[in-house]
Amino acid sequence: MTVALLAATATAALAAGCAQSHPSDDGRGRTKPPSPVPTSPTPTPTRSATSHGHVLAVKIDNAPDARPHTGLRQADVVYVEQVEGGLSRLMAVYASTLPKAVGPVRSARESDLELLRQYDHPTLAFSGAQHKLLPLIARAPLKAEPPEKASDAYFRGSDRAAPHNLYLRPARLMRTAPGPGALTNGFRYGPAPDGGRPDTSLTVRYPAARFTFTWSASRHGWLVAMDGRPSRTTDGQPVAPATVVVQYVTMRKSRFHDFLGNNTPFTDTVGSGRAKVLRDGKAYDVDWKRAKATDGTDFTTNDGRPVDFAKGQVWVVFAKAS
Incomplete structure (x- = not known):
């Protein structure tokens, strides 16, 4: 399965789709529609093994209708968290590689703000949030990039229904991957420990x-x-x-x-x-x-x-x- 971009003639439908948020997703109704998304070629993925910058964290939908995911294998770290109703969401963190597209993108949660504090001023891509949570996101030490702020970085896929079809072009938010040095989460990599x-x-x-x-x-x-x-x-x-x-x-x-x-x-x-x-x-x-x-x-x-x-x-x- 591939993620197809809507044609330029469908930009009105795209804007309407980006404006709609799923009630069980963020509880705040509708978001401001982003501008129509250009259909120019997507930049190729970039790599950087030495530069130190800020990671990209993306909230990813994990409802059955949101699968299969796009760009998930390229993440350095994937967090799995429980949300309302005992369901799950993912948060993918990118430092080594920026894939061409990531998604489907969904809403942020309060727990994300504490989790991301271990990263140095990360960029957080998300579809929206409950309106009472928005002030906390605004005060958090991160760069928030929802569709209403970075409309050209998002697009709607044509292969599934909203709200499970919002995708991110990471290269529209950062020019290069920051490199593994941006993973300030304390993880260590090396030979297997004794025992097990x-x-x-x-x-x-x-x-x-x-x-x-x-x-x-x-x-x-x-x-x-x-x-x-x-x-x-x-x-x-x-x-x-x-x-x-x-x-x-x-x-x-x-x-x-x-x-x-x-x-x-x-x-x-x-x-x-x-x-x-x-x-x-x-x-x-x-x-x-x-x-x-x-x-x-x-x-x-x-x-x-x-x-x-x-x-x-x-x-x-x-x-x-x-």
């Missing part, structure tokens, strides 16, 4: 979502399945991160609700707790610690030794601590 136990499959369940990670020696990664179906991106390739972290955290009620009255859970990513690291066909029981929001997250063995991740993409799945 052979483990080829693990499932994390939310009330209305399920993620299974299965080790693939041929791809040297963990094949992702969502709600029982293998995850592939729109280029036809499977999603197979080199490292999966299941981070057990406190999930509490926030002051925000969707239009149905479902509370938006707040995921506490500052503090400490248990985690499970999957890499190289093994599972490691570890501890995590993040003393304050501006700190990165440390993962250590029971005796305090740092845990290195395998080189490649990392998925961090936030699971409710028991």
Whole structure:
């Protein structure tokens, strides 16, 4: 499946589509429509291994109608979080590579602001937010880039219905990828730690979502399945991160609700707790610690030794601590 751009003759429909927000998405009705999107060729992806800049974080829809995703395999880090109704959303963080397109893009949550504090003034691309959350986003130490602010960076795909068809052109927000040095999240990469136990499959369940990670020696990664179906991106390739972290955290009620009255859970990513690291066909029981929001997250063995991740993409799945 490919993501097709709407033709220039359909720009009026495009603007209307960008203006509409899904009620269960942000609870604020409609957003300001962006200007019509040019149909000029998209710039090619760029790479930078040495420059230090600011990462791009993109909120990604994960409803069944939003799959397959676009540009997800190119992310350095993918966070999985629980949202209203026990569903899930993704946040993809890009530093090494900027893909041509990413999406579908959806709305921000309060938890995102705390999570992103460990990155140095990141750019956050999102479709919108509940109106009571907008002042918090405006005050957060990040560069907010929703469609009403950067309309030329977004487009509507013609292969699925709104709201699951809003996509981002990352190169319209930043000229080059900032490079791995922008990943100020405290993650370490290197040889596998001692110990661990052979483990080829693990499932994390939310009330209305399920993620299974299965080790693939041929791809040297963990094949992702969502709600029982293998995850592939729109280029036809499977999603197979080199490292999966299941981070057990406190999930509490926030002051925000969707239009149905479902509370938006707040995921506490500052503090400490248990985690499970999957890499190289093994599972490691570890501890995590993040003393304050501006700190990165440390993962250590029971005796305090740092845990290195395998080189490649990392998925961090936030699971409710028991």
